Amino acid sequence: MTDLTSLTIAAARDKLKSREISALDLTESYLKAIEAANGALNAYVAVTPEKALAMAKASDARLAEGKGGALEGIPLGVKDLFATEGVHTQACSHILDGFKPNYESTVTDKLWAEGAVMLGKLNMDEFAMGSSNESSYYGPAVNPWKAEGSDEKLVPGGSSGGSAAAVAAHLCAGATATDTGGSIRQPAAFTGTVGIKPTYGRCSRFGIVAYASSLDQAGPIARDVRDAAILLKSMAGVDKRDTTSVDLPVPDYEAALGQSLKGMKIGIPKEYRLDGMSEEIETLWAQGVEWLKDAGAEVVEISLPHTKYALPAYYIVAPAEASSNLARYDGVRYGLRVEGRDIADMYEKTRAAGFGKEVQRRIMIGTYVLSAGYYDAYYLKAQKVRTLIKRDFEDAFHAGVDAILAPITPSSAFAIGDKELAADPVKMYLQDVFTITLNMAGLPGISVPAGLDRKGLPLGLQLIGKPFEEETLFKTAHVMEKAAGTFSPKAWW
Template sequence: MTDLTRLTIAQAREKLRAKEITAVELTDSYLAAIDAANPALNAYVAVTHDKARDMARASDARLAEGQGGALEGIPLGIKDLFATEGVHTQACSHVLDGFKPRYESTVSANLWADGAVMLGKLNMDEFAMGSSNETSYYGPVINPWRAESSNRQLVPGGSSGGSAAAVSAFLCSGATATDTGGSIRQPAAFTGTVGIKPTYGRCSRWGIAAFASSLDQAGPIARDVRDAAILLKSMASVDKKDTTSVDRPVPDYEAAIGRSLKGMKIGIPREYRVDGTPQEIEDLWRKGIDWLREAGAEIVDISLPHTKYALPAYYIVAPAEASSNLARYDGVRYGLRVPGKDIVDMYEKTRAAGFGREVKRRVMIGTYVLSAGYYDAYYLQAQKVRTLIKKDFEDVFAAGVDAILTPATPSAAFGIADEEMNADPVKMYLNDIFTVTVNMAGLPGIAVPGGLDANGLPLGLQLIGRPFDEETLFQTAHVIEQAAGTFQPPKWW
């Protein structure tokens, strides 16, 4: 039998329905692949062998009766930010040591209701704070990709690095992820996978450990555009437990794939031509423009004048919300507790021991910008800038632009423990330069592989859409995928 882990979700779905394979066979193939590869890649922080096989057996029983759901028998990995009932859920932080929730996140519950199988919990940057997956309490995730003729270990991007690495290395059919400033799209670009951050409110945030509540949004990482569309259809829903989720019908995203681009307008923002952008990123962008033009789209130059303020505004808003959200981790009710001489001492010792360096840095920044005397100067100003960024996009879409094409990242994947990156947090934060505007404006954005760089590493293109118009993104991304092809890392692990 061919390696079942190489099947896309769409292919596996057909074979399961036709009874050519069973869910147990498919699940066992993935579990064997995880057991063999995870010591090298560190993509999973918990593997749920028994639960996966139980869920697969239940799927086979439903398929035998012709009652399979939309994802019946499809094995998925779940980012450690999503609460999974009775299973390790720690946001890859020491402060949540041993925490196993008694409830299920809405997004993962939606997936199980559609018949998906849980393989385990995926590594990530601690509390989703990072662009390289090096801040995890469980150590860095290793990118399955390597530069040609090099054994240097590369980062998979962050914070959803475990999700992207597991999908790229065939350790799950697809994965859940979250995106606060690029945490789905940047890892997808670094690993040759497809990742979509849907419109804010498209997926429920209930049961997902909060980083920055006005920016966080769940979405899938998958092997190709069709698989991403299949996953998002199941993940998206309104939820009375999350008042920021939006009560709109969830379209059949898969149906948008293959539609013509004729008559569509694609905007190219001049502000995304950043000084110092490598030539190969410029060349990739030009190639993407040519592909869309050849497919019948009209290419128009646009301006998003407040783009240059997006990154500094983001790094005020996100830490401010993080400092507020992370106040609940105090050692009293759950997770790590370090004894102290009194309750305040216990709080301080628990938080000092429980949080990693990057989380502490962002909590400190957030507390500072929210403090008396600085609130107006920083946080209030950042929120005003955010309104202007949102208006830039509204003006462009009002002028008839259907989607915007940009690079996904300013470079290919860089090395683990890269001295330059780790010595300068600002240089690390600049990895989000093309992605944060989308979160600040609450828009949908998709990263799709566009090609390989001179060293054979994947590079991604990003498409940004109108609110709740993910269909156009899938439609357009599929055209890029058809032109660029899909990419797999040469196996070394």
């Protein structure tokens, strides 16, 4: 970590505008950091040095003319789920081998329009299906954090594991990520970073490889709350190419930081207190309550009675949508092709060779629950449960609650190759127990680093907000961040 790569986006932005540093120097520092660390962390699956340096030079020219955008000269990493024109875009899957799109995702297009610099594409679980980044065709990304006194390599969470690892290790100033069931918030919690999943429809999904279309939402992972606010402002907005994006003004999220919490009511959902939950998570949650009370907020217990049905309902809805979305990968037009006796044989061989085990598992679950004999029993019922989960949150907000405080993960980061989790997919799915309800209800949620466990590993808390009230989350998260402090791993790479 050099002096330049240790700058937050806010600090780098100010120094770039005052011409204390150049975008070229900043970008070169990050490229050197990636070259030195990526062999150990595997955060990037493709680095784009020529493109980055060209973009940085263009940024310096605009800054010299006083025409810099909101992110002028800021080097970012991009999750491999976002289409980047002419650059590796494979959702970390073998089936998309060699695919380079001839178009740009709306989110990344907005970032480049604001002057951001692309460093490369970040590792992730294949097609965003996973909670540990272990299903990537390119191998797992490695968490920059290690437990005290241990050399064991830990997961950075998933599916946006590469994004979280790169931000925590200062291999980019910030990163794009996506959240279908916790894939921004859980990796942020595991790496001591800040991640926000915006309200469904706040950011365009155009050009993002689809996993579950009614659940997917883009958002940033950053080093602190201010940086996350800066990034989301540039990423959000309506897009005519995505009919699910909502035409609402995008606020200046950064302006919300520092506002008082007096008069706010924070809900604590009793259903999130699970049997066997780590004592450290319980203690941290209680600490979060005290921080909010000290800031003048009122804290009340609330009930979200259908929470216990969220996990099974999610693992019906998400695979069902995935099986439909992933039907397009057949070896005909792009990506991997394994020749067969006829076209049907080619389809089968290509998909068998191209998709990893977890993706195959979810496609098969999804195809099963959508099949003629089981559609009503599974998919239709899961959608009804989803409506009830959404209503639980609506009832809490109608009762005067402004935001909800909850845990994000059942524990801190676990070891890569954890035998118990590898042997039982359901145990791995339980990593999402605190995060999926927001995706089912379409609500915004932010992950804030809140402390370290007894092993010296980061733990996070999440704030859940009303639809399109991300400003409330940012101002509340900023108060918690000031109370907890920020956390960085000790460099071993």
